[in-house]
Amino acid sequence: MLRDGTRPPLRQVLLVGVLALLAVAAATEPAAAQYVAREYGDFPLIGSRQAIWIAAQLHLFFAAFVLGVPMFAVVAEAIGIFNGEERYDKLAKEFTRLLLVSYSATAIWGAMLVFGLVTLYPRLWGYLAEIFDVSMWIYVGIFFFESFTLYLYYYGWDRWKKGRAKWGHWGLGVLLNLFGTAVMFIANSWLTYMMSPPADVTPDTAPAMVQFWSAFANATWMPINVHRFIANIVFGGAIVGAYAAFRFLSAKTDEERAHYDWMGYIGNFVAIFALIILPFAGYYLGREIYEFNQQMGTTMMGGFMSWLWVVQAFLIGVLFLAGNYYLWVGMGRIPGAERFQKYTKYMLAVLVLGVIVWATPRNMIASREELTAMGGQFHPFLGVLGVMSAKNTAVNLMILATFLSFLLYRRANKRPVVGWASKGTAVQGSLFVISAMVVLFYGVYGYFVPAIVRIGFSVYQVLAVLATIGGVLAIDIAMMRGAKSHGEIRWGQMPDRSQYALFILAVTFTWLMGLMGFARSGIRQHWHIFEVMRDTTVDAATPALGYASVVISVCVLLFLGLVGIIFWIGGLAEQPVVSSVGSEPASGSGSPGPGGLPG
Amino acid sequence: MTNFKVFAVVIVTLGLYTWLANAIPQIESVVPEELSFSSDVTESELVAAGENLFRGGAACMTCHGLETRAPNLLSDFAGEGTIGQRCGTRVAGVDCKTYLLESLTDPTAYVLEGFDPMVFQARSFSSAQIWALVAFLQDQGGPVTVTGADIASAEEADASAPVAAGPVSASADPLEIMRANLCLGCHKLGDEGVEIGPPFDGMGSRIDGDRIRRSVLDPMAEAAEGFEHLLGAMPPNLADMLTARQLEIVVDFLSEQR
Numbered sequence: 001m002l003r004d005g006t007r008p009p010l011r012q013v014l015l016v017g018v019l020a021l022l023a024v025a026a027a028t029e030p031a032a033a034q035y036v037a038r039e040y041g042d043f044p045l046i047g048s049r050q051a052i053w054i055a056a057q058l059h060l061f062f063a064a065f066v067l068g069v070p071m072f073a074v075v076a077e078a079i080g081i082f083n084g085e086e087r088y089d090k091l092a093k094e095f096t097r098l099l100l101v102s103y104s105a106t107a108i109w110g111a112m113l114v115f116g117l118v119t120l121y122p123r124l125w126g127y128l129a130e131i132f133d134v135s136m137w138i139y140v141g142i143f144f145f146e147s148f149t150l151y152l153y154y155y156g157w158d159r160w161k162k163g164r165a166k167w168g169h170w171g172l173g174v175l176l177n178l179f180g181t182a183v184m185f186i187a188n189s190w191l192t193y194m195m196s197p198p199a200d201v202t203p204d205t206a207p208a209m210v211q212f213w214s215a216f217a218n219a220t221w222m223p224i225n226v227h228r229f230i231a232n233i234v235f236g237g238a239i240v241g242a243y244a245a246f247r248f249l250s251a252k253t254d255e256e257r258a259h260y261d262w263m264g265y266i267g268n269f270v271a272i273f274a275l276i277i278l279p280f281a282g283y284y285l286g287r288e289i290y291e292f293n294q295q296m297g298t299t300m301m302g303g304f305m306s307w308l309w310v311v312q313a314f315l316i317g318v319l320f321l322a323g324n325y326y327l328w329v330g331m332g333r334i335p336g337a338e339r340f341q342k343y344t345k346y347m348l349a350v351l352v353l354g355v356i357v358w359a360t361p362r363n364m365i366a367s368r369e370e371l372t373a374m375g376g377q378f379h380p381f382l383g384v385l386g387v388m389s390a391k392n393t394a395v396n397l398m399i400l401a402t403f404l405s406f407l408l409y410r411r412a413n414k415r416p417v418v419g420w421a422s423k424g425t426a427v428q429g430s431l432f433v434i435s436a437m438v439v440l441f442y443g444v445y446g447y448f449v450p451a452i453v454r455i456g457f458s459v460y461q462v463l464a465v466l467a468t469i470g471g472v473l474a475i476d477i478a479m480m481r482g483a484k485s486h487g488e489i490r491w492g493q494m495p496d497r498s499q500y501a502l503f504i505l506a507v508t509f510t511w512l513m514g515l516m517g518f519a520r521s522g523i524r525q526h527w528h529i530f531e532v533m534r535d536t537t538v539d540a541a542t543p544a545l546g547y548a549s550v551v552i553s554v555c556v557l558l559f560l561g562l563v564g565i566i567f568w569i570g571g572l573a574e575q576p577v578v579s580s581v582g583s584e585p586a587s588g589s590g591s592p593g594p595g596g597l598p599g
Numbered sequence: 600m601t602n603f604k605v606f607a608v609v610i611v612t613l614g615l616y617t618w619l620a621n622a623i624p625q626i627e628s629v630v631p632e633e634l635s636f637s638s639d640v641t642e643s644e645l646v647a648a649g650e651n652l653f654r655g656g657a658a659c660m661t662c663h664g665l666e667t668r669a670p671n672l673l674s675d676f677a678g679e680g681t682i683g684q685r686c687g688t689r690v691a692g693v694d695c696k697t698y699l700l701e702s703l704t705d706p707t708a709y710v711l712e713g714f715d716p717m718v719f720q721a722r723s724f725s726s727a728q729i730w731a732l733v734a735f736l737q738d739q740g741g742p743v744t745v746t747g748a749d750i751a752s753a754e755e756a757d758a759s760a761p762v763a764a765g766p767v768s769a770s771a772d773p774l775e776i777m778r779a780n781l782c783l784g785c786h787k788l789g790d791e792g793v794e795i796g797p798p799f800d801g802m803g804s805r806i807d808g809d810r811i812r813r814s815v816l817d818p819m820a821e822a823a824e825g826f827e828h829l830l831g832a833m834p835p836n837l838a839d840m841l842t843a844r845q846l847e848i849v850v851d852f853l854s855e856q857r
Contacts, residue, residue, distance in 0.1 A: 250601050302662070310623065504612055541627055546621035549619075550617060
């Protein structure tokens with residue numbers, strides 16, 4: 001009955017009922033009456049997955065290069081300012097010139113990646129854009145400022161060369177790095193969200209209901225930031241090293257050869273030094289992945305990806321061996337280095353044994369035939385080397401051996417004059433021995449304690465190694481002040497084979513980066529966004545490593561080819577900057593030592 | 600010549616890595632197969648489907664194929680036989696089927712001494728997939744007691760479980776929210792809407808915000824004066840279709856309609 005006492009018309013009651021039903025139906029299926037976007041597009045010939053894979057990988061290669069190079073360009077410029085040595089300034093400028101021409105390639109591949117996602121994976125892109133829209137706008141804004149800062153940094157180099165203007169110019173370099181890092185951090189949040197979305201996000205959660213900050217600062221965001229930050233330095237150093245090697249090999253004059261020999265050394269120094277820290281960042285990332293989702297962690301280390309780590313160990317072994325080989329060969333052009341060459345074979349032995357231990361598998365997925373051939377779940381003798389205790393011990397000893405190579409190289413042509421030199425050297429030696437003992441002790445002790453205790457031991461091993469690196473270096477810098485010289489470094493007098501070691505380093509770093517990218521992305525398995533949005537394409541299954549390796553090799557070949565073209569184009573516009581490094585004194589207060597550090 | 604040598608070094612290095620990656624065992628991550636069984640599903644169908652999952656998409660072999668991470672389920676463990684033989688005697692009073700099901704759906708339910716709780720995440724798998732796994736594990740030395748009825752009742756329970764419906768719209772605009780939730784299909788506001796239920800025009804002068812909120816959250820509680828005959832016509836699930844913030848936006852907006 002209505003208020004006025006009349007009955008409501010039947011038609012009106014029916015209409016109410018129908019509308020109520022429609023309301024419920026619409027609430028259950030909100031988009032039913034609307035345009036529904038397609039879920040996936042199709043890319044001709046190679047398919048969508050390969051197209052996105054290649055675009056993303058190429059973009060990441062270039063992005064890593066343009067983020068890594070400014071870091072040591074700005075450091076090289078600072079060394080030039082503090083030491084007053086122009087060759088560092090010229091080196092920084094030449095690095096930046098390489099950077100300039102690589103920027104557009106980064107942007108082009110970035111655009112290809114975005115257009116690829118929009119056209120091939122529109123549902124995924126729409127979902128991510130709905131959560132991260134604001135950060136995407138900020139990203140573009142920062143990228144804009146970053147580009148113009150780079151132009152100012154490079155084109156203002158000769159204008160702002162002296163006095164306070166030079167400091168202002170250096171400030172631009174710092175700003176360039178800050179912008180670049182911010183851009184990387186923002187993009188990392190998008191991809192890490194796909195790996196580790198917040199726990200309260202389910203397949204039923206509307207993207208607009210996802211809290212922005214919890215999505216942005218997700219579980220693996222900071223570990224990836226740290227890992228990529230360091231890896232970019234390694235990568236930038238390796239590519240610059242390869243560039244210098246190519247220039248060295250095609251140099252026409254001794255002056256050019258000397259310059260590019262020195263440049264290659266700096267590239268290798270930066271790459272290997274950052275590489276030493278990288279495994280620690282890797283452990284941090286791995287631990288956070290386990291913390292986020294144990295199943296994901298197990299898939300990564302012991303599941304279908306378990307063999308990937310054997311390949312990774314092989315590649316890292318190549319990096320350590322090639323990096324050290326370059327240093328050992330380089331000692332041939334340093335007067336006084338002969339006295340250290342007898343130690344080379346011991347360092348080589350440590351490195352080779354370390355690689356063998358690191359590459360020893362343990363918890364592998366194996367068929368019945370493979371188990372029978374091996375004589376059980378583990379190899380009767382080598383199986384014991386496959387556990388983390390042995391691997392941690394191996395990698396820490398390899399790092400110590402590599403640092404020793406650097407140290408010997410650094411002081412090859414120097415004779416300390418301070419009164420406490422012999423005591424200082426003894427303390428340095430003791431630090432090496434003590435840290436090696438600590439590493440070995442916890443490595444062996446790890447076999448007798450539960451896994452949870454054993455994991456904590458790796459922290460002590462790492463701290464011992466880092467403390468030794470810091471302590472030995474501090475002593476060395478103080479001890480080599482005013483050191484006498486055995487003679488100048490004969491820059492340019494390097495055998496060609498050493499330069500090919502730099503190429504192998506660059507190719508290996510690049511390939512390793514592709515491999516790790518596959519591991520990071522592949523552990524999501526058949527999910528676009530882990531346990532939130534399924535991949536329902538025909539390519540949902542993550543491919544085996546053999547297939548992935550082919551795609552990675554194609555990407556690396558494309559990248560190196562494009563880099564070669566870009567550098568060639570850059571060389572057309574400007575002659576390379578050559579400084580007379582061969583005539584620089586290698587000793588004396590404040591001069592740079594062969595270690596690339598202030599002496 | 601230099602160019603050729605450099606190119607050769609690059610190609611040989613890439614070739615070596617590609618060869619190495621292809622020389623090791625090739626394992627692909629398999630997508631768990633979607634399963635759907637009729638009530639008369641046979642034992643062999645269940646076992647076969649379970650085995651596919653166990654060895655493939657569910658990645659059980661990653662841990663249960665070894666003896667360091669988890670007990671090997673397919674071979675003898677600690678002299679108690681295979682999992683089908685030992686599952687019924689593992690916990691007193693718990694039969695094999697229950698033991699396996701609960702172990703899968705609640706990995707902390709029965710943790711063997713010396714091992715960590717299982718990392719298997721049942722929420723990623725359907726009831727049919729879980730039951731197929733149970734059937735396969737029972738088949739490892741024991742009788743299979745899983746039937747189509749188990750799966751049917753589990754799926755029925757899943758279907759009747761309350762589903763957390765998401766909001767229809769993410770908008771913070773009151774009009775957008777009301778349009779998206781079809782409020783204007785029964786309530787008139789200015790030139791929009793249909794005058795079936797109480798009009799939104801002037802609502803703030805008739806009732807306060809608390810009453811509006813109650814009407815949305817529990818439309819069956821009381822009818823608006825003069826609209827008692829429509830009690831029950833308003834969708835009962837509006838509370839599930841709005842976020843708390845959206846509800847307050849709508850309540851504030853309607854309170855201001857005077």
